Amino acid sequence: MNIGESTRFAVQGVTSNKMRSALTTLGILIGVAAVIILVAVGTGSSKAVADSISRLGSNTLTVSSSSTTGGGRGGPRQPAVGGAGATASPNSGTKTRANQLTMADAQALTDKAAAPDVLGVAPVVSASSVTATYSGASHSVGTFTGSTSTYLLIDNDTVATGSPFTDTDYSEHRRVALLGVTVAKDLAGGDGTSIVGKTVAFNGKQFTVLGILTAKGSTGPQDQDDRVVAPATAVQDTLAGYGSLSSISVKAASSSTTSAAQSEVEAILDGRHHVTAADRDYSVFNSAALLSAATSSNATFTVLLGAVAAISLLVGGIGVMNIMLVTVTERTREIGIRKAIGAGKGDIVSQFLLEAVMLSLFGGIVGVVAGLIGSRFTIVGVQPVVAPYSVVLAFGVAIAVGLFFGLYPANRAATLRPIDALRHE
Amino acid sequence: MSAAAAPRPVIELTGVTKTYGTGDTVVHAVAGVDLVVERGDYVAVMGASGSGKSTLMNIIGCLDAPTRGRYRLDGVDVRRRAEATLSRIRNRKIGFIFQNFNLIPRTSALRNVELPLAYAGIGAADRRERALEALARVGLTDRAGHLPSQLSGGQQQRVAVARAIVTNPVLLLADEPTGALDSHSTEDVLALFDQLSLAGRTLVVITHEADVARRAKRIVRMRDGLILSDERVAPLAGEPVGPRAQAELAS
Numbered sequence: 001m002n003i004g005e006s007t008r009f010a011v012q013g014v015t016s017n018k019m020r021s022a023l024t025t026l027g028i029l030i031g032v033a034a035v036i037i038l039v040a041v042g043t044g045s046s047k048a049v050a051d052s053i054s055r056l057g058s059n060t061l062t063v064s065s066s067s068t069t070g071g072g073r074g075g076p077r078q079p080a081v082g083g084a085g086a087t088a089s090p091n092s093g094t095k096t097r098a099n100q101l102t103m104a105d106a107q108a109l110t111d112k113a114a115a116p117d118v119l120g121v122a123p124v125v126s127a128s129s130v131t132a133t134y135s136g137a138s139h140s141v142g143t144f145t146g147s148t149s150t151y152l153l154i155d156n157d158t159v160a161t162g163s164p165f166t167d168t169d170y171s172e173h174r175r176v177a178l179l180g181v182t183v184a185k186d187l188a189g190g191d192g193t194s195i196v197g198k199t200v201a202f203n204g205k206q207f208t209v210l211g212i213l214t215a216k217g218s219t220g221p222q223d224q225d226d227r228v229v230a231p232a233t234a235v236q237d238t239l240a241g242y243g244s245l246s247s248i249s250v251k252a253a254s255s256s257t258t259s260a261a262q263s264e265v266e267a268i269l270d271g272r273h274h275v276t277a278a279d280r281d282y283s284v285f286n287s288a289a290l291l292s293a294a295t296s297s298n299a300t301f302t303v304l305l306g307a308v309a310a311i312s313l314l315v316g317g318i319g320v321m322n323i324m325l326v327t328v329t330e331r332t333r334e335i336g337i338r339k340a341i342g343a344g345k346g347d348i349v350s351q352f353l354l355e356a357v358m359l360s361l362f363g364g365i366v367g368v369v370a371g372l373i374g375s376r377f378t379i380v381g382v383q384p385v386v387a388p389y390s391v392v393l394a395f396g397v398a399i400a401v402g403l404f405f406g407l408y409p410a411n412r413a414a415t416l417r418p419i420d421a422l423r424h425e
Numbered sequence: 426m427s428a429a430a431a432p433r434p435v436i437e438l439t440g441v442t443k444t445y446g447t448g449d450t451v452v453h454a455v456a457g458v459d460l461v462v463e464r465g466d467y468v469a470v471m472g473a474s475g476s477g478k479s480t481l482m483n484i485i486g487c488l489d490a491p492t493r494g495r496y497r498l499d500g501v502d503v504r505r506r507a508e509a510t511l512s513r514i515r516n517r518k519i520g521f522i523f524q525n526f527n528l529i530p531r532t533s534a535l536r537n538v539e540l541p542l543a544y545a546g547i548g549a550a551d552r553r554e555r556a557l558e559a560l561a562r563v564g565l566t567d568r569a570g571h572l573p574s575q576l577s578g579g580q581q582q583r584v585a586v587a588r589a590i591v592t593n594p595v596l597l598l599a600d601e602p603t604g605a606l607d608s609h610s611t612e613d614v615l616a617l618f619d620q621l622s623l624a625g626r627t628l629v630v631i632t633h634e635a636d637v638a639r640r641a642k643r644i645v646r647m648r649d650g651l652i653l654s655d656e657r658v659a660p661l662a663g664e665p666v667g668p669r670a671q672a673e674l675a676s
Binding site for chain 1: 483486488489508509512513515516517521523527528529530531532540541543544545588592
């Protein structure tokens, strides 16, 4: 007998008791949908964390001073980076203020021979409590960053309207600024683009707005677009003073060389600060390392969610087995008739096995649809991201469950002796 | 079907016994039976309940294996055959007719008749044609699409007969075929058996009703697992008794 014939018998079996088949299918459906949705929630939360970390800048190292003593702002020190005086004496000032990061430190990191894996270096000075005013409107700036044009590259920033500042703006100490979308909108109203080219006062100091930075969105409560970026020279002149750097941003050549770049940065700075790994007066924050730690903890979370869902799929499978056993008992007489008129063992096995697989197949298909629909909604604050492997896996397991749990009842049906089966009422 | 010319008997039972249980509780359901049924014969096996006729029928129908003795069906020894072989033998050589019809529920008459052909691996178009032919033989062409639940008992039994003859088996084996039917339907089914016998089919009918047994060409009576009597009522090659008996009744 061919498979088409067995399939027809199986369809007949499934449809002869629709309510029962539907309920059995529901067990598989819930299992499959749960696996897809819960894995999607896990994947979605991993992705959310990864996104917020990558917004910090990809392949980025941030060197910050770990000193607790406040940085002195006195002393007219000429910033060296980007300027013509690239040969500033390497140790100037580092002995007296060994625990501070300086422009010279930043300059040292650009040494291609000592740090071949470093693509770009940007010294960062920041000004706090800066209030911007523009034609009557005022806005308290969240982050006011002074740096070089390299900073925009490292921070993955682009200018949406207007143009970025240049190395010339930096070396000429030009008072120009790039505004975050939030700042621009708050000051100028509308989409904020009308402010480009105008002059804004930051704590009374006049800066010309060169452009508006592309929106970054917000992570949690923090608005990443509430910021201003300006040349470090101008910021030191006006708002921050000529003290130490608040940090140095370093971009590695690629994500695979981030760790190498970190070692190189540490080697250079250890030499310059006369410290070792044990008594380091600065710290290097590696976003890639943070990302991998966060990713691995999220992977555990996803596996746990998936395991809980897999249990419900297993329970659904036991439901299939239960119903198939009932079906076989109910249809013992029919099995006897079929065997009497010539059905072989294989014919009976394939009929009941197909019936079980059909239940789980249908449950699997509807479960995948339900899972995909369910994953479109935000669940406990996480936007689920459907992992294709989970769909394939859940569907495959559903079929396997049907096969596995259908095999025993089908086999039981097939080994019934025809005279016993015919005598059954 | 030029069955009468065939040399070998359809059924050849030699010293067949069937026992259940062991030791003190042993029951001899069939206690040593020799029986030969020639091609084209119409045999009624009679006996009260417990006489062993049902067990004998299960053995003849290859549904059960004899404890001892030899059984040749159409010249083939069916002792100690694998289950798969037995189901093939049942499919090809035997047509079953049961007391309670045993049609597959929720399945149309046509599908029921097609079923043995499906298990024999015959293609859909061929199957349908042969099944319709068999239904025509039992006069139920217009009921082909009906479900068993939509048919009367007599009609269901005629569908079962159609299912039994559709594979052209060498033996039609009926177990109390009229036990669940009213007298009118009984007559319909017995008339059908007469026709089949006339067409050269070999029939073995297990019954406890004398009216049914009287229609056969040969009556075998059983008691306590043994054959009590074996009486030829009509010649093997001749017509069955039925039409003649009806004619007598009418006159």
